[in-house]
Amino acid sequence: MRRRYELRMNCFSPPVMIATAIIELSLMVYTLYKFGTKSIGRLAGVILFLLAVFQISEYNICGGFGINAELWSRIGFMVIALLPPLGIHLSMMIAKTDWKWFRYAAYISGFVWVGLFGLTEKAFSSYACGGNYIIYQIKPGYGHAYMLYYYFWLFATIILCMYFMLNATRSQRKSLLLLIIGYLLFIGPTSLVNGINPKTIEGLPSILCGFAVFFAIVLTFGILPNETKSKRRPKKKLTK
Numbered sequence: 001m002r003r004r005y006e007l008r009m010n011c012f013s014p015p016v017m018i019a020t021a022i023i024e025l026s027l028m029v030y031t032l033y034k035f036g037t038k039s040i041g042r043l044a045g046v047i048l049f050l051l052a053v054f055q056i057s058e059y060n061i062c063g064g065f066g067i068n069a070e071l072w073s074r075i076g077f078m079v080i081a082l083l084p085p086l087g088i089h090l091s092m093m094i095a096k097t098d099w100k101w102f103r104y105a106a107y108i109s110g111f112v113w114v115g116l117f118g119l120t121e122k123a124f125s126s127y128a129c130g131g132n133y134i135i136y137q138i139k140p141g142y143g144h145a146y147m148l149y150y151y152f153w154l155f156a157t158i159i160l161c162m163y164f165m166l167n168a169t170r171s172q173r174k175s176l177l178l179l180i181i182g183y184l185l186f187i188g189p190t191s192l193v194n195g196i197n198p199k200t201i202e203g204l205p206s207i208l209c210g211f212a213v214f215f216a217i218v219l220t221f222g223i224l225p226n227e228t229k230s231k232r233r234p235k236k237k238l239t240k
Contacts, residue, residue: 014062020213021055024048027220035224040093044219047086050079051212074118081113083212084153087183091157094175094227095164106153113149116142158183175226182218 028048035041057076085106092098161176168176 014059017055017059017062021052021059023213024052024055024216027216028052031220031224035228038228040090040227041224043086043090043093044224047083047090047219048216050083050086051216053079077117078114081117082110084150084157085110087157087179088153088160091160091164091176091179094179094223095161095168095172097164106156109149109153113146154183154187171226171229175223178218178222178226182215182223185214185218186212 025048028045031041031048032045036045054076057072057079060072061076085103088106089103092103158180161180165173165176
């Protein structure tokens with residue numbers, strides 16, 4: 001009885017993975033329906049789709065649908081490698097500022113990792129379903145470089161948001177603040193889990209993207225509605 005209870009309480013068990021994917025796909029459909037006519041809505045839709053694909057890839061690594069687990073592990077790493085550059089792009093879109101050189105640098109570095117994980121044997125080593133989360137193994141020399149890449153762009157987005165807030169409108173400041181909060185909602189719990197149990201560092205990508213569902217909710221119901229609201233027509237002046 002105790003064992004069955006523990007299975008249900010596993011934060012990143014396969015049922016939770018597929019449930020998270022369903023939530024993120026539902027948010028993507030809602031986002032594209034509600035905000036799909038705007039560039040920021042389409043960008044948000046891409047982010048939500050990639051988050052869902054990662055959860056689906058994890059589900060398949062743990063035996064779902066009987067699809068090749070190694071292929072799905074590579075797909076999972078490829079899609080999450082693109083999330084940090086998309087965050088940079090999102091912050092610039094909110095601030096109505098485009099530092100092309102910075103945005104291009106983020107995307108180029110992201111696609112380099114996509115190529116390493118998907119097209120070569122250099123970086124990716126193996127995978128395992130750890131019950132509570134997926135354990136990924138990246139070859140020596142690449143693991144720390146990948147974590148440096150990932151966290152650099154995550155914190156760069158937060159710093160960029162704070163910088164943009166200095167000269168932003170009231171509406172832009174609110175969206176940028178929500179973006180910061182959204183990032184902290186999945187970086188914070190992940191760091192706490194790793195601090196309590198250092199062994200969980202092996203499942204860092206899995207844990208990070210597991211908590212990213214909170215970011216998805218903030219993006220869908222906080223940032224996007226605020227961006228839409230800021231685009232509404234000004235009130236008509238009263239006439240005599």
